[in-house]
Amino acid sequence: DSGVTQTPKHLITATGQRVTLRCSPRSGDLSVYWYQQSLDQGLQFLIQYYNGEERAKGNILERFSAQQFPDLHSELNLSSLELGDSALYFCASSRLAGGSYEQYFGPGTRLTVT
Amino acid sequence: AQSVTQLDSHVSVSEGTPVLLRCNYSSSYSPSLFWYVQHPNKGLQLLLKYTSAATLVKGINGFEAEFKKSETSFHLTKPSAHMSDAAEYFCVVSDPRASSYKLIFGSGTRLLVRP
Numbered sequence: 001d002s003g004v005t006q007t008p009k010h011l012i013t014a015t016g017q018r019v020t021l022r023c024s025p026r027s028g029d030l031s032v033y034w035y036q037q038s039l040d041q042g043l044q045f046l047i048q049y050y051n052g053e054e055r056a057k058g059n060i061l062e063r064f065s066a067q068q069f070p071d072l073h074s075e076l077n078l079s080s081l082e083l084g085d086s087a088l089y090f091c092a093s094s095r096l097a098g099g100s101y102e103q104y105f106g107p108g109t110r111l112t113v114t
Numbered sequence: 115a116q117s118v119t120q121l122d123s124h125v126s127v128s129e130g131t132p133v134l135l136r137c138n139y140s141s142s143y144s145p146s147l148f149w150y151v152q153h154p155n156k157g158l159q160l161l162l163k164y165t166s167a168a169t170l171v172k173g174i175n176g177f178e179a180e181f182k183k184s185e186t187s188f189h190l191t192k193p194s195a196h197m198s199d200a201a202e203y204f205c206v207v208s209d210p211r212a213s214s215y216k217l218i219f220g221s222g223t224r225l226l227v228r229p
Contacts, residue, residue, distance in 0.1 A: 002157065033217075048216065103160075
């Protein structure tokens with residue numbers, strides 16, 4: 001158990017809908033990362049937050065957004081969902097933002113868009 | 115720009131035989147390198163990391179990896195495979211100098227262990 005929690009575990013929704021994925025980092029970790037894992041794209045970095053501020057952006061669509069709250073938990077919002085958004089979404093956390101701090105991954109949220 | 119290439123999409127070994135999962139990286143500076151493992155329907159678990167302290171890195175569950183700058187490689191090995199090692203393995207690179215710590219994943223190698 002990495003100490004990173006994600007809810008929900010599974011999510012099934014229809015095209016055009018909006019969903020929110022939630023992540024709680026390990027105790028004491030200030031940085032949160034979101035990744036998407038799909039069969040065709042593999043594992044891709046979406047976005048990073050550090051102590052409430054956005055720190056880096058990867059291949060995140062404009063329909064997707066995220067935030068990190070004062071208690072350091074993070075939410076990833078996916079809107080106008082398309083079939084191609086079906087994937088496993090991982091959250092990871094690390095102690096600080098840079099250097100070589102390893103990231104600890106949560107169990108993921110499997111999103112199915114029908 | 116950084117990138118990482120995992121040379122085999124699938125590797126099959128017999129239980130008790132050595133494991134070799136190959137990874138080559140591309141980076142214009144000394145990178146941080148990691149191996150993560152993903153068991154079916156599970157999240158990713160860190161196996162080991164290289165951050166320039168020592169070229170031979172020991173990880174969990176008997177795995178180790180050697181950083182070879184001249185070959186730009188970071189291959190993962192284990193002397194004797196166990197059935198529980200069957201999983202997908204990801205070689206990962208990042209820039210230790212950056213204030214943002216973005217991980218770049220390889221495409222993964224699926225390890226099959228035959229009884």
